[in-house]
Amino acid sequence: MTSPDPVITAAAADDPRIRQLIRDLDADLTARYPDEPCTGGAHINPGIRFLLAEADGRPVGCCAVQPFPSPDTAAELKRMYITPEVRGRGIAARLLAEAERTATALGHPEMRLETAVHQPEAIALYTRAGYTLIPNYPPYQHKTLSRCYAKPLPLPDARPEEREEITAFLSGQGLSPQDVLAPGTRYWLTRDAAGPAATVGLELQGHSVLLRTVAVRPDLRRCGAARRLVRRVLAEAATQSGRTAYAFSTGAGPVWERLGFRPVPLAEAAEALSDAPQVRQYRATGTLADATAWRRDLIDVTTGDLPPRSADHSAADAPNTAAATDR
DSSP states (O other), rough: OOOOOOEEEOOOOOOOOHHHHHHHHHHHHHHHHHTSSOOOTTTTTTTTTEEEETTTTTEEEEEEEEEEEEEOOEEEEEEEEEEEGGGGSSSSHHHHHHHHHHHHHTTTEEEEEEEEOOOHHHHHHHHTTTOOOEOOTTTTTOOOOOOEEEEOOOOOOOOOGHHHHHHHHHHHTOOTTTTTTTEEEEEEEEEEEEEEEEEEEEETTTTEEEEEEEOGGGGGTTHHHHHHHHHHHHHHHHTTTTOOEEEESSHHHHHHHHHTTTOOOOHHHHHTTTTSSSHHHHHHHOOOOOGGGEEOOOSSSSGGGGGGGGGGSSSSGGGGGGSOOOO
């Protein structure tokens, strides 16, 4: 009996099933482009994340998400392949959608990819999925057969019905779920094949915003996900008339410094955000004085003026990141 849907899971780059699919892909590309040598996996960088599609108990497809070098925050789709016997069953579209969810979970705002003119089925797939043609990027800028595409990846807003899921996610990482999705707050929640991946909250009062509850699943830390996620949320805050961002912390100073924040008097943040849910909670419980306040001006934040690559593998993505913003 043929199962209607593939099972898509994360897989290591050296998984034997992935290796075989890549060999099959290279053979397919060699047949289509005999004058273009296939490099196999030699070009793959350490940050790559593979997805494996299985149907009827056997591997039938793969793809990978690979980050572009910093300061570029986009991701690149790599090594997309579906075995011939299952083509036409929609597996490629499902695999592509899961790759996009993976990239979003890692904080990437855009997915790019390269294909070529002798792969009309791939071009059709990407066009149907909303990808648009862009100028060829390196190392394909001089390859006349190559075609490059891109698609923006919106950061998904958390819905009211996801309150319990966010609460469980935060509690599982030692964070307080108090006031999650309370009036005056906005949350984002990303998912991948393994479930909830990252969440962050924002409270807005006038031109001031309070960044809170930056939580990234442990297996997604130390890869720049938290840094990219914070950058995206701060850029969103800037589009909502935000001019100054604050955060409260009780012991994660290096995290905020690497994200462009600086310490400020507690009274400044409390006054600027006097009606913010978290400030009201701190006052009601008498714990406001225990916090440390941090500030970051949102000037040119949409152009990516966060600190350079040195933050990508720093404490901003360390195992204790989840506990950095709320007690």
